[in-house]
Amino acid sequence: MEFLLFLFRRILWSILVLVGLSIVIFAIARVVPGDPARMALGPTATAQQVADLQEKLGLNKPIVEQYGMFIAGLSRGDLGRSLLTERPVNDDIRDTFAATFELVLATITLAFVLGVPLGVAAARWKDKWPDTLVRVLAIFSAVTPSFFAALLLQILAGYVLHILPTTGRLPHNMEFVAGITGLLTIDSLLAGRLDVFGEALRHLLLPATALALATMGQIARITRSSMIDVASQDYIEASRAFGVPEPIRVFKYMLRPSFVPPLTILGLEFASLIGNAFVVELVFAWPGMAAYGIRTILQKDLNAVMGVVMVSGVFFVLVNLLIDVLVGFVDPRVRIRGSR
Amino acid sequence: MANALLSVRNLSVQFTTYGQTNPVLKGVSLDVPARSQIALVGESGSGKTVTMRAIMGLLRSPPAKVTGGEIFYDGRDLLTMPDRERLKLRGTAMSMVFQDPMSSLNPVFTIADQMGTILKYADRRLGRSRNGRERMARVHEVLGQVRMRDPERVARSYPIMLSGGMRQRVLIAMALLSEPRLLIADEPGTALDVTTQAQILKLLKDLVEERGLALLMITHNLGVVRETSNYVYVMNKGVVVEHRPTAELFEAPRDDYTKALIAAVPRLTGGTSFGKAGAAA
Numbered sequence: 318m319e320f321l322l323f324l325f326r327r328i329l330w331s332i333l334v335l336v337g338l339s340i341v342i343f344a345i346a347r348v349v350p351g352d353p354a355r356m357a358l359g360p361t362a363t364a365q366q367v368a369d370l371q372e373k374l375g376l377n378k379p380i381v382e383q384y385g386m387f388i389a390g391l392s393r394g395d396l397g398r399s400l401l402t403e404r405p406v407n408d409d410i411r412d413t414f415a416a417t418f419e420l421v422l423a424t425i426t427l428a429f430v431l432g433v434p435l436g437v438a439a440a441r442w443k444d445k446w447p448d449t450l451v452r453v454l455a456i457f458s459a460v461t462p463s464f465f466a467a468l469l470l471q472i473l474a475g476y477v478l479h480i481l482p483t484t485g486r487l488p489h490n491m492e493f494v495a496g497i498t499g500l501l502t503i504d505s506l507l508a509g510r511l512d513v514f515g516e517a518l519r520h521l522l523l524p525a526t527a528l529a530l531a532t533m534g535q536i537a538r539i540t541r542s543s544m545i546d547v548a549s550q551d552y553i554e555a556s557r558a559f560g561v562p563e564p565i566r567v568f569k570y571m572l573r574p575s576f577v578p579p580l581t582i583l584g585l586e587f588a589s590l591i592g593n594a595f596v597v598e599l600v601f602a603w604p605g606m607a608a609y610g611i612r613t614i615l616q617k618d619l620n621a622v623m624g625v626v627m628v629s630g631v632f633f634v635l636v637n638l639l640i641d642v643l644v645g646f647v648d649p650r651v652r653i654r655g656s657r
Numbered sequence: 658m659a660n661a662l663l664s665v666r667n668l669s670v671q672f673t674t675y676g677q678t679n680p681v682l683k684g685v686s687l688d689v690p691a692r693s694q695i696a697l698v699g700e701s702g703s704g705k706t707v708t709m710r711a712i713m714g715l716l717r718s719p720p721a722k723v724t725g726g727e728i729f730y731d732g733r734d735l736l737t738m739p740d741r742e743r744l745k746l747r748g749t750a751m752s753m754v755f756q757d758p759m760s761s762l763n764p765v766f767t768i769a770d771q772m773g774t775i776l777k778y779a780d781r782r783l784g785r786s787r788n789g790r791e792r793m794a795r796v797h798e799v800l801g802q803v804r805m806r807d808p809e810r811v812a813r814s815y816p817i818m819l820s821g822g823m824r825q826r827v828l829i830a831m832a833l834l835s836e837p838r839l840l841i842a843d844e845p846g847t848a849l850d851v852t853t854q855a856q857i858l859k860l861l862k863d864l865v866e867e868r869g870l871a872l873l874m875i876t877h878n879l880g881v882v883r884e885t886s887n888y889v890y891v892m893n894k895g896v897v898v899e900h901r902p903t904a905e906l907f908e909a910p911r912d913d914y915t916k917a918l919i920a921a922v923p924r925l926t927g928g929t930s931f932g933k934a935g936a937a938a
Contacts, residue, residue, distance in 0.1 A: 551760040558713055558755075559775040559831060560748035560782060569774075574765045648765050649815040 320645065323652045327641050331634045338630045339391070339623075343384050346619050352376075353617040357400040374400075374619075387623065396627070397620035401613055406624035409609055414628060415499025416486060417605035421594055421632075422500070423525035425583065428532035433579060435533075436540025441567060443545060451537055459534035463593040467527035467600040474523055482520050484602040491516060524601040528593055532586045536579045543575040550574075576647045584640040591629050661688035661729075662871050663712065663751070663839055668726035670707055673719060681707050683895040684726065689839065689871050694862070696874045696886035696903065698918070704895040709841055709875050713753055714743055730839070745782045748775065752837035754861070757848045758824035762816040768827055769812035772796045772834060779835040799830045804860060822853040829861060839871045844878070858884055879922055883907060891915045 354370040355362070371377050375386055390397055396406035439451035458466075475483035486501055487493060493513045496504040502521065505513035547553060548571055556570050598607035606625055613621035645652035670682040682704050689695045699705045710716045712728055714735065728735040730751060735743055755761035763771055773792050780787050787795070793812070800808035803826040816824055825846055832840055842861060846854030862885055865872045874885050882889050882903060890900040891912065899912040910916045 551755065551757055552763040554715070555753075555755050555761045555828075555831075556763070556771075556775070558715055558748060558753045559779070560744060561774060561778055565774065565778070570763050570766070574763065650764055650817050653815070653817055 320652050323645055324642065327638055331638050334634055335627075335630055339388070339627060340384070342623060342626045342630075343387060344380075346617070346622055347380060347383075349617065351617050353400065353619050356617050391627070396624040399613065399618055399621040399624075401616050401618045401621060406621050409621065410606065410624050410628055411499075413604060413606045413609050415495065416603060417594055417598065417607070418632070419486075419500040419502065420521065420524055420528065420598070420603060420605060421590060423502075423521050424528040424532065424590060424594070425587075427525050427529040428536055429579075429583065431529070432533040432536030433540050433576075435537040436579070437544060437567070437572065439537065439541040440544030440548065440571075448541075451541065455534040455537040455541075457534070458530040459538070461530060463528055463531060464596045464600060466530050467524065467597045470523050470527050471600065481523050482516075483523060486520050486604060487513065487516055524597050524603055527600070528590065528597045531593070532583065532590060535582055535586060539579045539582050540575060543578040544571055547571045547575050573647060577644050577651075580640050580644050580647070584637045587633055587636050591633065660690070660732075662691040662693075662731060663689040663873070664727075664729040665708070665712065666727045666729070668708065668711060668728060669724045670704075670711055670716065671722050671724050673722065680724075681721075681895055682711070685892070685895070685897055686726075687890050687897060687900070689873050691838065691871050692869050693888060694865060694872045694874070694886045696876060696882040696889040697892060698876055698879065698882050698889060699892035700877055700918070702894075703892040705875050705877075705892050706843070708892070709753075709843060709873075712873075713751070713841065714747055749779045749783060749835040750837055751839040751841065752832040752835065754832045754840060754842040754845045755828050756843040756845060758821050758828055759848055761828055762824055764816055767813060767815055768800075768819075769793060769796055772799070772812070772827075772831055775831055776834050783835070795834065796830075799833050800827070802833065802864065803827070803830045805830075821849050822857065825849060825853075825857050826860065829857075829864070833864070833868075836868075837870065839873065840865060841873045842875065844874075844876045844881070847876075847878070855884075861885065879907075879919060891918065 352367070352371075354367045354374060354376060358366055358370060375383055378386075387397075394407070396410070398404065399406050399409055402409055435451045435455070439448040442448050471483045474481040482488065491513065493501070493505065493508075493510065495501055496507060498504055498507075501517035502514060505511070505517055553566060553570060556566050561570070594605070595607035595610060597603070598605045599611070606628070609621070610625040612618075613625065665685060665687045668682050668685045669680065671678050671680045673679075685704065685708055687695070687697065687708075697705050697708065707716070707721070711721075711723060712735070716723070723736060726736075730746060733742075735746070762768070773789070773796055776787070776792050776795060780792075796812055797808040800811050805811045805823070805826060811819065811823065811827070816827075819827065828845070840861075845861060846857040849857065858881060861872070864870070872885070874881065876882060886903050888900070889903045889906050890897050891906070891914065892898065893914045899906070899910070899915050901911075906915065907919065910919055
């Protein structure tokens with residue numbers, strides 16, 4: 318019961334955040350100089366043609382009314398048409414979002430699966446060589462811009478060692494149509510195509526690593542300091558006095574309370590992760606939302622820009638909601654206080 | 658007291674920090690006979706906590722190092738016995754009641770989980786076997802013994818759902834899980850309000866008497882000494898300066914430090930007696 322209340326409050330907040338986001342982005346997109354109709358039609362179009370298109374897009378209506386139209390469409394799940402591709406924005410995003418989603422999912426997994434054990438090891442051997450190694454590694458990976466990491470990895474693994482593919486999601490000669498999830502790794506397993514799964518994973522590895530490095534470094538650092546902090550708590554000393562063996566102390570009593578800060582950091586890092594994903598996608602020719610998003614922004618393709626931003630925003634909010642739930646699950650103090 | 662349950666002989670401990678070595682215990686001796694209630698009193702930094710941690714085997718070395726002496730439990734020297742043997746005693750034959758109920762319980766696990774885990778590994782060290790249900794039955798039983806009205810509910814709770822007094826009783830229950838013969842209490846209830854602390858001390862005393870345990874009470878509070886002990890050791894600067902039956906000590910303290918300690922207790926009438934003549938330290 319208390320947990321449902323906690324969840325309900327978080328969902329309510331998320332909706333408010335999304336409404337705020339839509340207003341801000343809507344305003345920014347219209348404040349930026351440049352006439353979308355003129356840009357879409359090109360320099361040779363006549364003033365009459367531009368005026369017609371403006372009329373058609375509703376650009377000459379008051380901005381509040383335009384926002385009302387946008388929200389009305391959004392509530393029907395309709396993001397409007399893209400001027401650039403001349404297709405519904407829904408379709409454009411559906412085709413590209415799955416690739417981005419798969420990349421980001423792989424990134425988070427990688428960052429957490431590598432970052433947490435590194436942090437635990439550093440804390441366990443504090444001030445010994447594993448700690449030093451992890452700290453140096455974490456600093457380096459945290460300060461390396463992801464596009465730079467992407468280029469380095471591409472050169473190293475792709476052109477020098479020739480061990481991993483550097484572009485796309487699958488080899489050109491491989492025939493596979495994504496199924497319901499749109500995630501190649503999952504769809505290929507559902508279809509029983511292990512060959513496709515292997516290739517999808519190989520293609521995913523480099524971009525996901527490039528993207529994961531920064532987050533992994535942060536998670537390792539936060540996990541380390543959080544473990545060290547928990548290690549000095551009275552309750553850890555108490556469990557030692559009661560004869561609880563060290564592995565249980567470290568991996569149960571220390572790790573679980575230490576999970577909250579890295580989870581929270583992951584939620585915060587997620588925003589920059591989506592931003593970085595756009596850059597990494599360009600480097601690896603990953604057919605995600607990035608190329609579409611960037612082209613539409615440059616073209617002031619308003620509906621498409623709003624669509625891409627809103628989808629990213631919903632994605633961000635959902636991930637943070639999930640993290641809130643996880644934090645509440647890990648730490649009962651959060652869900653007990655949160656429901657009050 | 659040759660046949661004491663716990664006997665500390667000439668214990669010396671030094672700490673090395675930042676390249677400096679400081680003796681912290683300089684030949685401490687004390688005896689805790691079976692079924693006795695002993696207090697170890699002294700101000701912060703007197704070495705009482707280090708003594709306790711040395712007995713429990715909780716000193717970390719480095720920085721700590723035992724440089725001399727023996728600690729006999731039931732006639733066997735804890736300092737020379739193999740680690741495995743010593744681990745069998747820790748948390749089982751000799752157990753600790755922790756001081757701060759707000760910070761000594763893991764906030765993210767239920768009471769049942771924490772007590773069950775302690776019991777599981779205590780059983781394992783002692784070569785006993787109990788399944789999960791039997792363990793829970795024992796957890797509920799012990800929670801009942803510390804006068805919890807609804808042991809099942811308390812067991813299901815997270816620490817944050819319990820009051821300070823209840824958490825302190827949980828800490829006592831944890832120490833009692835494996836039926837220890839010696840209970841070492843580190844100023845239990847200091848973090849609680851006075852009324853609750855009084856209840857906790859009463860409960861502890863009752864439990865110790867009911868089950869015939871030996872109690873070593875570590876404290877800086879002379880009121881607690883008077884309430885809970887019949888024999889007292891006074892520590893200052895790493896040595897025991899005086900040890901006598903509790904009643905005698907309060908009537909006629911011999912050592913200057915003890916006199917100062919007793920004189921430093923604030924009184925309700927006539928103001929406080931801080932800074933009276935003879936206040937050493």
